[in-house]
Amino acid sequence: MGARETDVPYEAARRRTFAVISHPDAGKSTLTEAIALHAKAISQAGAVHGKAGRRTVVSDWMRMEQARGISITSAVLRFSHRDTLINLVDTPGHADFSEDTYRVVSAVDSVVMLLDAAKGLEAQTLKLFDVCRSQGVPVITFVNKWDRPGRDALDLCDELATHTGLQPMPLTWPIGPAGEFHGLLDCRDGTMVRYQRTVGGATAAQEERLDPAVAAAQEGPAWSRACEEADLLDASGGGFDHELFLAAEASPVLFGAALLNHGVRHLLDFLVDFAPAPRPRVDVAGRPRRLDAPFSAFVFKVQTGMNPAHRDQIAFARVCSGVFERGMVVTNVATGKPFATKYVQQAFGQQRTTLDVAYPGDVIGLVNAAALRVGDTLFAGVPAVRFPRLPRFAPAHFAVARPTDVGRAKQFHRAIAQLHAEGVVQVMRSQRRGQGSAPVLAAVGPMQFEVVLHRMEWEFAVPVTLEHLPYTVVRRLADPSQRPLVDTGWRSEVLMRDDGTELAVFAGQVELAVLQRLHPHLKLDHLVGGVD
Template sequence: MTAASPVTASTSDVVWEAGRRRTFAVISHPDAGKSTLTEALALHAKVISEAGAVHGKAGRRGVVSDWMEMERSRGISITSAALQFSYGDSVINLLDTPGHADFSEDTYRVLSAVDCAVMLLDAAKGLEPQTLKLFDVCRHRGIPVITFINKWDRPGMDALRLCDELVERIGLQPMPLTWPVGDAGHFRGVVDRRDGNFIRYSRTAGGATAAGEERLDPSAAAEAEGAEWSRAVEEADLLAETGGEFDLDRFLEASATPVLFGSAVLNFGVRHLLDLLVELAPRPAPRLDVKDRPRPLESPFSAFVFKVQTGMDPSHRDQVAFARVCSGMFERGMVVTNSTTGKPFATKYVQQVFGRERTTLDSAFPGDVIGLVNATSLRVGDTLYADKPAVRYPGLPSFAPAHFAVARPADLSRAKQFRKGVDQLESEGVIQILRSLRRGDGAPVFAAVGPMQFEVATHRMDAEFKSPVRLEPLPYSVVRRLADPKQRSIVDGGTRSEVLTRTDGVDLALFIDATAMGVMRRLNPEILLEPLVASTD
């Protein structure tokens, strides 16, 4: 954990403190090893003494970033997690993201709060569908990407082939900073491309502690590894000659990616990645407000909320709003303004987060992620600021839902808990809630990007709010925005369509299929149906 910063700070202090921050996310396809890598990074920073494992493998405890019961039982991340810790003179804000496509909305919001991303690839699978989608988000937001090719201790693809995939499938030039000695499954160590030396790793019991490293000069490496060393050097040189030499500007403009090889579960190559992040990851920079004006780092405090979470402390069931500090110095107890509502918000209870563990935080600087406790008035996308001038940052999107189900309380005597739970899940963005006069408040419609969101919602309703729910799937597969509310009765009167209203006031026209929508349009050419674009209201 980082030590508390001074209570007051000058303009130069704020800029200096911001320069110490490295705020990044780990992204990948499910099962590529994100949570394991997050754990290994914390181990190498010496903030934990022993690395856990997904599913508690080899008798090891669970990972700190996967704290929900469903995450531990399934071995996948279903919600983003924040970890803050010190490493040398730097302060690390690490955000672990869910890899499953059904939780892409959560991942997108996390990526709005970081300055860099680590793209994790499974050595045996390379670029997978969800990895491609997440990289597209990074490209769209201009987020520089460092690539870590994981699981090199297991059989996998050829190293050159993996690098070719980066060029062919996403147009990203690989710039290897390490290169594996030995094929996937026969991992001996890596060539450090910066000095030409060989880093040889040694295993520890179950990979629970930091792997040993031995550094050999090229002649000693050639003697120790023979043909494997020569082949590794030749392959790395070949890639460098074809545009793969490291170029900092290309990395920062997100047109090329540094590449490292390793094994998160064995802690091979993880320290190298952590050092690289401290050295290369962009420092916090002025963030653009809704009018595309950059807000200087030294301006009065401002932050935006990118995530809301309950259930982190089962004994209190409090609500935590996660906010990225964008400018100025935050001091616990300061009263800030919520630009969405114009109302004041007191920050008496604010914490520094490390997975589920939390400690009281007295101050924070640009780049930090803070946890505002009992923040029931805050919503995802809200901007907080102190003093003038007022500021508002762009909102965060609501994705177009693809799955719909009516939710009803399984026990009518728990109706109050049912309503409270539904409101809470909606405020967190776990699920979108749609309503209509036709169905009434007692039968809201759950709308999800992917069906696993339904599982999370029903599990949490039962486990946290003691109000089990019954879901009745709806047959709709096509959704459009109804531009004119006066036309609601046209769509709502049919048997193959209906109109439901989202909390942000958007009317959604739902159709059983494209044919049903086509018939509706032919019979009513005046109807205004628009593609549903991501809303940031």
């Protein structure tokens, strides 16, 4: 065993790999950049809705993201804080990109769930939380935008407990109601933290720490109320319990204002001190793979166009065990073929630098590994290992794609295949339409189609038109021999995925009911939980 192999336990213990998830407009990308700012990974923060002369957030690098002020794809930021190496994955907030978020949650050890102080737990936030709960991922809650009018802090904690089943464990508590943010009570030592505003929140806010007596004298009733509310939660079982947090049964709660960089340092310090380090990942047979076993990783994201000058493709893989060294030969379980990892990079948004070595918890970017797909397992040495493939979400929207210039058909099909490999959309075929027909694109939400239109024109230089299909109900066809029954039905057809799965799609419940009444022996399976 080489020197680097003996370092695996130590190196894994100093990694923190986490994602930030939230409902759209809760301030997720702003918080992501504020964390990087406090870790001194950047010197100045941008603004999501950048004003003239200001930069967009470093994690929103796509042209469409910068124009719309939203995150439409996940982004990886790698940096250090104290003696800890952080792999932070910013995720799309919009519900239409929930499948991308699901893949990211599968690749991290904890998540920061961001709540808008005025809106609390919204529908999309709860869906994202359900993803975390299904995978046993510990959740840290950060209540954002306390500098603006919003809801009562106790009500927000009660909502968190009621709708998620997580016991809220406040680590900081706001002094003053939402919109009248005086500072924070540090629940661990009882002191007050007061902040100095900076111009536009572009730099880390200066902090002043006050002992309880001084805080009481200066803040009066606001301080007293904050102490009483924090004590109330502590008395009802809300004291910090590290084991409950790691077991995903309780959630530490922090308050702040990410745009002003208030309360962010407490979050960063908590992640370094208490968030889980990488743990053994379970393979398809249910066996945990030891962190010091030979190298293994799984691909959770494929992205092209990060460097428009070179038009390269990068596959992001989470290291699960062992040591990765650039140039080593690894095997893709899906194909059984080995390949050399000559070009490997680490990412900081769109910026990339060469990576020579990585340990469990790290996210590596394999450049121009064209054979890799989302969910693939990579390994070196023996024995081989295969991690469970990432499930696909059941699509809810369908459209036929055609190039506006038929002379660019070859480029069109190549670009569509690339978007499918990235997981931007699912690409399906229909026997009823003919094998050489235009592909059917399937999406969780309609905004995915906007991304397709944008990227096909601006990135691949192949503008397309979309013919939207009326289908809203999806079932799995259990018996392929029954395909003609669906294809000859009223407003229904069978669409085939690349893995051979056949999905029967219907314009509505009425069309499905009519077909089942005509053919009671038709075998159709539900997609459990909307995930396949």
